[in-house]
Amino acid sequence: MRLLVTGGAGFMGSNFVHYIYASRPDAEILVYDKFTYAGRIENLKELDTSRVKIVKGDILDQEKFTETLKAFQPDYVVHFAAETHVDRSIKDPSIFIDVNVKGVYIILEALRRHDGPKLIHISTDEVYGDISGEPVTEEAPFKPSSPYSASKASGDLLCQAYWRTYSLPVRIVRPSNNYGPRQFPEKLIPKTILRALNGLPIPVYGDGSQERDWLYVEDFSRGLETIILRGRDGEAYNLPGLNPKTNIQVIQDILTLLGKPHSLITFVPDRPGHDKRYAMRGDKVLSLGWKPQTPWLDGLRKTIEWYKANEWWWRPLLGDEFFSKDTPWGGTR
Known part of the structure; x- marks a missing residue:
């Protein structure tokens, strides 16, 4: 092939x-x-x-x-x-x-x-x-x-x-x-991991109730x-991931796995046109014999451990904006 x-x-x-x-x-x-x-x-x-x-x-x-x-x-x-x-x-x-x-x-x-x-x-x-x-x-x-x-x-x-x-x-x-290894730090999960590791506030759009399927x-x-x-x-x-989570749930799970306080979460004004929820059926691909195999918390642990073990990969990508207390999410995708 x-x-x-x-x-x-x-x-x-x-x-x-x-x-x-x-x-x-x-x-x-x-x-x-x-x-x-x-x-x-x-x-x-x-x-x-x-x-x-x-x-x-x-x-x-x-x-x-x-x-x-x-x-x-x-x-x-x-x-x-x-x-x-x-x-x-x-x-x-x-x-x-x-x-x-x-x-x-x-x-x-x-x-x-x-x-x-x-x-x-x-x-x-x-x-x-x-x-x-x-x-x-x-x-x-x-x-x-x-x-x-x-x-x-x-x-x-x-x-x-x-x-x-x-x-x-x-x-x-x-x-x-x-989500997983090698995701650019502007995205929700790696950004949360890296800001939490550095003891920085976690800015969240709106009330964090937007739901995504991970x-x-x-x-x-x-x-x-x-x-x-x-x-x-x-x-x-x-x-589909068949694993819907709100943004605030995702962030709370990461903070819990890292042993960081949930008080790091801070809410900022929502972005324009922010979709509330994505949700797909997967009947066609499931009929081909595929289904997700990685439980949510297992995948999240693997992702966290990869970022902790590969500072050489992400450290050069972080500018001053990343460490700003007021930097909002760069999206949830």
Whole structure:
């Protein structure tokens, strides 16, 4: 199996590369990554370069991506590369439109003109927007709330259109919130861990009652592998954690595991358009034989221990803003 993984140096992408590297010794992997702030070569440093090739490239560079595709001849293009941070999208939507919409178009066009590889497009549960009732299926309408989720929904629609119009073999994967090692410190769980370790206040948007469905990143990687091996072209697959938690519950659990006082929690004004709840059904992927295996507190302990053991990884990423008492969350994704 030959996999070209765009964004393979980011959080979810690099964890998937590590998972495939360990579970499938016959797999050949090429990571295609721009190495922006969240895509780091450090995330791949333990891997043997004879099995994992690395190309520094931008998905918006159509010529370079096409050349890489032709040279490597993958069986699958697993497309992680994206701008994913809600707060950043609110401050400046333009890069989200470029990367998450135009970037998907460039990849689809390259694959349309290069017959062979299947596209596995990594999306998000946020395309469904705020869910007030029962968890949704893959047929639910899109109701994105932020420029980020709107850009991801646009990418999904392009993938669906290329399947319908050109019969381009594509599968869409919509995971719930992932957590685990190598996640950039602007996200909820690592930011809480690192601020708590440093005895800093934990700012929380609103009252912290926003609910997310948390999935340990290794379970996500197994689910993605299942969809690659057993899924069907033209289908979208929800990949839920089946583990809903409010933001305040997440923070309290981390503080308890670290032995830190809950008095570190401080509440700040909510962000614009903040979704209250995400919730998906996972019947389609469950029917393929996958289900989450990592209990919440076990996954949280593993995540905490990784950050405690790898200060070399996160310490260079923290600027003065991180240590500010008034710094709000950089999102919950």
